[in-house]
Amino acid sequence: MPRPRLDVLAIGNAIVDVIADTDDSFLDAEGLTKGSMRLIDAEEAERLYARMGAAREVSGGSAGNTAAGVAALGGRAGFIGQVAPDQLGQFYSHDLRSAGVEFTTPAADYGVSTARSMVLVTPDGHRTMNTFLGAAQHLPASALDEAQIADCAMLYLEGYLWDPETPRYAMIRAIEVARSAGRKVAFTLSDSFCVERHRDGFNTLIDEGRIDILFANEDEIQAMAGVPHLETAIAAYQGKVETLVVTRSEKGALATRAGERAQVPAEPVEHVVDTTGAGDLFAAGFLVGEARGLGLERSLKLGAIGAAEVIQHYGARPEADLKALAGNLLGQE
Amino acid sequence: MPRPRLDVLAIGNAIVDVIADTDDSFLDAEGLTKGSMRLIDAEEAERLYARMGAAREVSGGSAGNTAAGVAALGGRAGFIGQVAPDQLGQFYSHDLRSAGVEFTTPAADYGVSTARSMVLVTPDGHRTMNTFLGAAQHLPASALDEAQIADCAMLYLEGYLWDPETPRYAMIRAIEVARSAGRKVAFTLSDSFCVERHRDGFNTLIDEGRIDILFANEDEIQAMAGVPHLETAIAAYQGKVETLVVTRSEKGALATRAGERAQVPAEPVEHVVDTTGAGDLFAAGFLVGEARGLGLERSLKLGAIGAAEVIQHYGARPEADLKALAGNLLGQE
Numbered sequence: 254m255p256r257p258r259l260d261v262l263a264i265g266n267a268i269v270d271v272i273a274d275t276d277d278s279f280l281d282a283e284g285l286t287k288g289s290m291r292l293i294d295a296e297e298a299e300r301l302y303a304r305m306g307a308a309r310e311v312s313g314g315s316a317g318n319t320a321a322g323v324a325a326l327g328g329r330a331g332f333i334g335q336v337a338p339d340q341l342g343q344f345y346s347h348d349l350r351s352a353g354v355e356f357t358t359p360a361a362d363y364g365v366s367t368a369r370s371m372v373l374v375t376p377d378g379h380r381t382m383n384t385f386l387g388a389a390q391h392l393p394a395s396a397l398d399e400a401q402i403a404d405c406a407m408l409y410l411e412g413y414l415w416d417p418e419t420p421r422y423a424m425i426r427a428i429e430v431a432r433s434a435g436r437k438v439a440f441t442l443s444d445s446f447c448v449e450r451h452r453d454g455f456n457t458l459i460d461e462g463r464i465d466i467l468f469a470n471e472d473e474i475q476a477m478a479g480v481p482h483l484e485t486a487i488a489a490y491q492g493k494v495e496t497l498v499v500t501r502s503e504k505g506a507l508a509t510r511a512g513e514r515a516q517v518p519a520e521p522v523e524h525v526v527d528t529t530g531a532g533d534l535f536a537a538g539f540l541v542g543e544a545r546g547l548g549l550e551r552s553l554k555l556g557a558i559g560a561a562e563v564i565q566h567y568g569a570r571p572e573a574d575l576k577a578l579a580g581n582l583l584g585q586e
Numbered sequence: 587m588p589r590p591r592l593d594v595l596a597i598g599n600a601i602v603d604v605i606a607d608t609d610d611s612f613l614d615a616e617g618l619t620k621g622s623m624r625l626i627d628a629e630e631a632e633r634l635y636a637r638m639g640a641a642r643e644v645s646g647g648s649a650g651n652t653a654a655g656v657a658a659l660g661g662r663a664g665f666i667g668q669v670a671p672d673q674l675g676q677f678y679s680h681d682l683r684s685a686g687v688e689f690t691t692p693a694a695d696y697g698v699s700t701a702r703s704m705v706l707v708t709p710d711g712h713r714t715m716n717t718f719l720g721a722a723q724h725l726p727a728s729a730l731d732e733a734q735i736a737d738c739a740m741l742y743l744e745g746y747l748w749d750p751e752t753p754r755y756a757m758i759r760a761i762e763v764a765r766s767a768g769r770k771v772a773f774t775l776s777d778s779f780c781v782e783r784h785r786d787g788f789n790t791l792i793d794e795g796r797i798d799i800l801f802a803n804e805d806e807i808q809a810m811a812g813v814p815h816l817e818t819a820i821a822a823y824q825g826k827v828e829t830l831v832v833t834r835s836e837k838g839a840l841a842t843r844a845g846e847r848a849q850v851p852a853e854p855v856e857h858v859v860d861t862t863g864a865g866d867l868f869a870a871g872f873l874v875g876e877a878r879g880l881g882l883e884r885s886l887k888l889g890a891i892g893a894a895e896v897i898q899h900y901g902a903r904p905e906a907d908l909k910a911l912a913g914n915l916l917g918q919e
Contacts, residue, residue: 271677273684274905307654307681307903310643321640340673340699348640351606366673570640572607 257436259355260328260544261537262405264427265316265414266389267334267358268368269341270529272380272567273306275373280381287375289446290382292416298385301371310341311568312348313370314389315443316411318530318569322537322559324353325575327583328544331355331401333427337388341367352570357398363391378525378564390417394426402427403434406544407466409536412443415451428463437495437543439466441536442473449476459493466496466543468536474499496543498553500535506556508539508549515549520561530569534559538579545584555579590769592688593661593877594870595738597760598649598747599722600667600691601701602674603862605713605900606639608706613714620708622779623715625749631718634704643674644901645681646703647722648776649744651863651902655870655892657686658908660916661877664688664734666760670721674700685903690731696724711858711897723750727759735760736767739877740799742869745776748784761796770828770876772799774869775806782809792826799829799876801869807832829876831886833868839889841872841882848882853894863902867892871912878917888912 280287283301293301312321314334323330332349336342338360345367349356368389373381392414402408408431414420428438442448442455455477458464467490471483474497478486483499491497491509500506507516538559542552562573576583613620616634626634645654647667656663665682669675671693678700682689701722706714725747735741741764747753761771773791775781781788788810791797800823804816807830811819816832824830824842833839840849871892875885895906909916 302680306684307645308677308684309901310677312640344641344643347635351639351641568642 257404257406258329259331259401259405261320261323261407261409261540262331262333262402263316263320263409264333264424265411266314266368266386267317267336267345268314268370268384268389269345270311270313270370270372270569271302271308272311272372272374272527272529273308275306275375277375280373280375285373285381285383287381288379290384290413290444293383293385295365295385298369298371298383301383305371305373309567310344311570312345313529313569314368315413315441315533316409317349318533319409319537319540320354321349321352321570322534322575323541325571326538326541326555326559326579327576328541331405333358333397335388335392335396336360336367337365338362339366341369342388348570357401358396361388361391361396363388372529374527374567378528380527380529386417390419392420392423394423397423397427397430399430402430403436405431405436407437407439407540409439409540411441412447412451412455415454416447432463437465438463439468439540440464441468441532442477445472445476448473452477459490464494466498467494468498468500468532470500470502470532498539500532500556500560506535506553508553510549513549515553517550517553517557520557522561522565525564527567528564530563531560533569534563534571547584551582555582590737590739591662592664592734592738594653594656594740594742594873595664595666595735596649596653596742597666597757598744599647599701599719600650600669600678601647601703601717601722602678603644603646603703603705603902604635604641605644605705605707605860605862606641608639608708610708613706613708618706618714618716620714621712623717623746623777626716626718628698628718631702631704631716634716638704638706642900643677644903645678646862646902647701648746648774648866649742650682651866652742652870652873653687654682654685654903655867655908656874658904659871659874659888659892659912660909661874664738666691666730668721668725668729669693669700670698671695672699674702675721681903690734691729694721694724694729696721705862707860707900711861713860713862719750723752725753725756727756730756730760730763732763735763736769738764738769740770740772740873742772742873744774745780745784745788748787749780765796770798771796772801772873773797774801774865775810778805778809781806785810792823797827799831800827801831801833801865803833803835803865831872833865833893839868839886841886843882846882848886850883850886850890853890855894855898858897860900861897863896864893866902867896867904880915880917884915888915
């Protein structure tokens with residue numbers, strides 16, 4: 254079988270991050286749960302935007318960030334997601350393409366704008382996300398380029414895309430196409446609130462054997478297992494997927510596969526500015542490692558390098574030269 | 587006479603900065619002059635955007651940055667400029683208002699979009715600006731709120747607004763209104779290329795006594811005077827305006843008024859990230875000092891503090907707490 258054209262093809266909500274500094278008292282006054290992502294409608298988006306501070310706009314979206322990270326590490330990346338034909342959509346498309354990511358999903362005009370997430374960053378670097386899904390929530394299965402999906406080594410899906418109903422069918426169809434072509438399917442649980450919303454759906458995907466690589470952080474895997482103990486949760490899921498990756502913030506990360514278990518510490522970080530994208534860039538590093546057959550431990554290390562870079566600045570896309578940071582770890586292609 | 591409602595009312599091009607990292611070879615390949623601002627049309631804007639890297643969007647515009655800086659230092663600031671009724675215009679308006687700046691100029695639909703400047707930042711922190719003026723270049727005199735102008739202690743105008751013809755009349759009218767109300771008029775030469783384009787017009791404004799406070803950097807004042815010697819240029823202009831302020835990058839700044847001359851060194855800076863906005867924030871600090879009657883030296887020092895903050899991050903609006911950085915210098919209102 255010839256090598257697939259793409260290493261990683263990511264599917265997710267195409268979202269521009271609108272990032273503003275804030276403080277805990279603002280989160281309290283707005284009744285927001287620090288560190289969570291909530292979905293809001295257009296009206297609430299306008300109301301909150303009027304109250305929040307001056308902002309930076311940076312392309313984001315969990316899976317889009319991962320695709321940009323894969324490209325930054327020298328991987329061949331693609332992205333599927335839906336923007337509107339507006340200025341934010343042009344901005345989003347430009348950023349992905351200029352990062353070297355193949356992005357061919359047509360913009361679609363549903364009378365709503367490109368999705369945006371108001372990211373409120375507290376002085377401790379935590380981000381509280383308020384997402385208006387706009388055009389992203391209408392991604393139809395018909396927008397998929399099935400030849401592209403069949404020609405990627407790994408299909409990567411974000412749990413967030415399970416929130417709106419239409420893209421669920423697109424995700425399921427994409428998984429079918431990838432598996433029929435003998436490709437690997439990777440899935441991130443996205444966040445523990447997302448798990449609470451969709452535990453049954455996610456468990457069905459896993460139990461039916463549709464997921465090869467599962468990404469979770471501690472909260473998410475425990476929420477899936479319904480237990481407040483990490484090792485119990487890992488034990489419950491490591492047999493259900495070929496590869497299980499669990500990220501643990503400053504405690505590093507671990508992965509299991511076929512009886513093997515590897516772990517790495519977190520990379521040292523001078524100053525945490527904004528944790529947005531840490532999980533996304535971890536996934537990018539790990540998947541690039543997998544694409545190169547580096548084994549669990551080196552793939553985890555690449556993930557930790559990606560996460561450490563992205564939390565040291567605003568925004569969830571890499572700014573430093575990730576390939577240089579990864580150094581010898583990437584080896585020769 | 588009662589104290590005016592606003593300390594500083596700034597008039598300028600309402601521009602969103604689209605900031606991307608680049609290197610010298612890209613500037614060479616595009617034939618761009620490092621450190622300059624050039625005006626481009628919509629076609630060139632699209633062409634360059636397609637070639638440049640992933641970007642951050644941050645509200646900018648020279649005078650708008652100054653207004654935001656004045657507000658960040660606790661001054662009462664307003665801004666006059668024209669956006670289009672599009673997403674970039676909403677973004678621009680939100681950022682000014684959330685920074686505490688009074689901004690009431692209506693968005694106007696001329697079939698063009700809100701102005702944007704593609705700011706290419708080289709590793710040395712210098713920025714090369716490529717500006718598509720969009721709606722900003724159509725600011726008409728009729729959009730001025732003359733009661734607002736009459737009620738500001740200092741009117742601040744950017745030389746860049748002299749580039750498009752329509753706003754020139756708006757600027758001249760604004761100066762007339764301000765002077766009739768007994769207010770001070772401050773003017774920045776913006777950049778040396780701008781001076782080359784409009785030397786005669788600027789000299790006419792000055793010779794007619796319409797400018798009270800003139801801001802220039804070394805290149806600009808020398809370009810105005812047509813001499814390559816700083817002291818000769820200062821000597822030529824210090825008698826023509828009540829107050830002359832000359833900024834000298836890492837060499838600090840000086841000001842002259844009625845035979846007095848003051849100077850300050852540059853504030854220490856750990857790492858220069860992006861010099862965009864240095865002059866704008868210098869002006870903000872100086873004008874706040876003037877509004878509080880702090881005298882030339884302390885006003886210069888406030889300017890240096892504003893400039894030092896803004897060059898240590900991407901974007902031309904303050905991010906750190908400028909009031910805290912200014913400390914005792916601001917005194918009590």
